[in-house]
Amino acid sequence: MGHIVINNLNKEFVERRQIQRNKSGAAHFDQTIPVLDDINLEFQPGEMVCVLGPSGCGKSTLMRIIAGFDRPSSGQVLQDGKELTSPSPDNIFVYQHNGLLPWMTVWQNIELGVRHTEDLTQKEETIQEYIDMVELEGFENHYPHQLSGGMQRRAELARALVVNPEMLIMDEPFSGLDFLTHMKMREEVVNMHLFLGKTILMVTHNIDDALIMGDRVVILGDRPARVKLDRKLDFPHPRDPKTAPELQELREEIFFMLGVSYAV
């Protein structure tokens, strides 16, 4: 049920560098770049985890490893006690952009998640239900390029949810959205999370997103990234950091951690 344990996880990338050839030396050497350094984390089933950190610190790398697209250099990720080694429909990854297949309509894209359902009427009902949920009624037969950025994001969310995965992994799902769409999507994801109770991992650059949405906030430090903060947020929704002093305090602490000396 989406219980995740990350044990002593390290990741380094090997980069091949050309150097000047001298009489005796090799023509190139392999340089390893450590990206994730001894990450230990535990997420409870149904938790909404928000991951923050400076750009290039390894957030996407960590998400890709948890989704099974990439392998750690050492350490492991356990899902419900079993080691996670390959992608599966249990953990659906929602991309920053362009995750929808452009040659398929909204309907066909969402259908991918339930394409093995035998009962055709039930399948259609499920697809329609999720399309209604993300408020894309009337756009079933549109292609992704005919939708706005926010609508594409919602369609992708519907495609992820229709699979009924144990965990959703979202890499900056709100980036590039306008302010209002961002607010609406945030509300939708919070409601959906309260309603469905899935484990959700979400990378974000927006501290308020993390404080308003997260059951847990994880902050990664500069590369090679270590866990700088792993804090459970036990506040009821809807939240507002401006009126809850504890949240306001944490907000300033996080700003400070990310290298901004005061919260604006």
Added chain:
Amino acid sequence: MKFKNPALVYAAFAFLISLLVWELTARFSGWSAQVFPGPGPVLISLIELTANGTLIKHSVASLFRVTAGFYLAMVLGIPLGMLLGRNTPLRLLGNPLIHFLRPISPLAWIPLSMLWFGIGDLPAVFLIFLSSFFPLLVATTIAVRSINPIYFQVATNFNFSRFETFSKIMVPATIPSIVTALRLSITIAWLVVVAAEMIAVQSGLGYLILDSRNALRMDYVMVGMVVIGVIGLLLDYIMQQLMKIESTAWGTLGSK
């Protein structure tokens, strides 16, 4: 005045102008009608050759060879391109050979193909195959290689079978580039057929041109050229229509 299809009006205008230039050159260049026939005599010959069935016979012969060679190139080139695009060791193995063979003009194969396949349709079909096979193969390989890797991740994430990855990702993702490659290579094939028919066969538009030259009938030569041009236009038009099919259209509509 408003026209339903302004492109057609422009095209008609361009052809009218060239007809005029042709007529004027024929009339005032000082060349005799045997050397440079004008549009009038060529039109009369065109009607004559159409009426006695010669043109139809030769056109059908040429089209048959092009179709056979082109289909063969499609059936072998596109799947092989998909394979090479997805399989790095195979690609590394195949690419040097492909790029070595590709710049060799199909016409350079004429002596060998006559030796291997004798006289008749086969050597011509082989040359046409060669002319379209490499462009299609290379275009397909590149198309597969440039598929956004995210789509393959989506495929593994949604547990696609190999066949599903092929039919739901690779085919639709590459169709726009493949259709463009088909359009370009059918033109090359049509170019090559004429040359191929100047050797080893007794039919086809290329043979018509060569035979007419030997008989010093330049009006027939020009009829052959006109028909080649018209059929070339038609082939290109057919290929263009392929691009408008819905499943290929996503590539031209600009994905965000």
